[in-house]
Amino acid sequence: MLIIGISGGTGCGKTTVVNQIINELPFNEVTVLSQDHYYKDTSDLTFEERTKINFDHPNSIDFPLLLSQLKDLKEGKTVQQPIYSFIEHNRVAETVTTTPRKVVIVEGILVFTYPELRDLFDIKIFVHADSDERLIRRLKRDISERGRDLDEVLNRYLDTLKPMHQQFIETTKEFADIIVPNNKYNTVAVDIVKTIINEKLKTNA
Template sequence: MLIIGIAGGTGSGKTTVVRQIMDEMKNEEVDVISQDSYYQDTSHLSMGERKKINFDHPKSIDFDLLVAHLKELKAGNSIEEPVYSFQEHNRTKETRTIHPRKVIIVEGILILTHTDIREMFDIKIFVHADSDERMIRRLKRDINERGRDLNEVLWRYQTTLKPMHQQFIEPTKEFADIIIPTNRHNTVAVDIVQTIIKDRLA
């Protein structure tokens, strides 16, 4: 099994890169695990307390569970990925079954900060977009898809997103094998990744 890690700041275009990589593969060959599914269980907290959580700090992620799940998949066993709600700021009661595949993609802002997980990746990718571009994308997504308002997104950007990006996310670029720029349309980088995947699977 090939495990590919795709990191990059919020709004950098990770989801698009994942989709482009998967486009060239058969459904039964590949699946994606999102770091967002592994936010810590917050069932014991009130809604007010949950809203104050710093969701861009490595501590907010249950990396132990993610490591355990990757090990299970590597051993040939299926896992139950938690399903996360951005409205509730918590895991839901549902899970999604993920079966072992030829290729497992793990995507998320902080996945390259964790040594054990980093060492499990066969290919490490960092998706780059300028911070103004990322903020615009984030603003649109949080308002359109995650039920947030303008002031909340801007407040979160200034107080946590930006400092956490500088402190934890940007430095992990140095661990990447490949850095994919997404400020403008680019097919060459994804073509290279697809070639590497085909080569490794052959």
């Protein structure tokens, strides 16, 4: 099994890079674990209390569960990946049955901050994008997909997202094997990643 960690700031385009990699691999050879689904269960809190959680701090992530499930997959076991609702700010009751595959991609803004998890990654990729570009993408996504309004997104950006990025995310660039500039000219970097993946898969075959 080849385990790839993909990180970068919010709105940097991690999903685009993940999809570019997935599209080059057979459908039944890759699975994705998204950090966003491993936010801690907050059923004991009211909705109002949940909206005030700093979701850009490593403490908001259930890293032990993510680490445990990744280890299980590596050992050939099937896991029940949680599902998180950004509208409810909490996990839902349903889970996703996730089976071991040749390639497992673990993606999220904070996945490089947890040493035990980071140590399992065979390839570590950091996706870089300009801060203004990331803010614009975050605005569009949170308003259209997550039921947020403009003031809420901007306030969260200034109060938590920006300082958390500088403290916890930008600093993890040093752990990356490859830094991908996510703009329309990033095809060379992604092609290099694809080549490395294919070579490693041949070696592990």
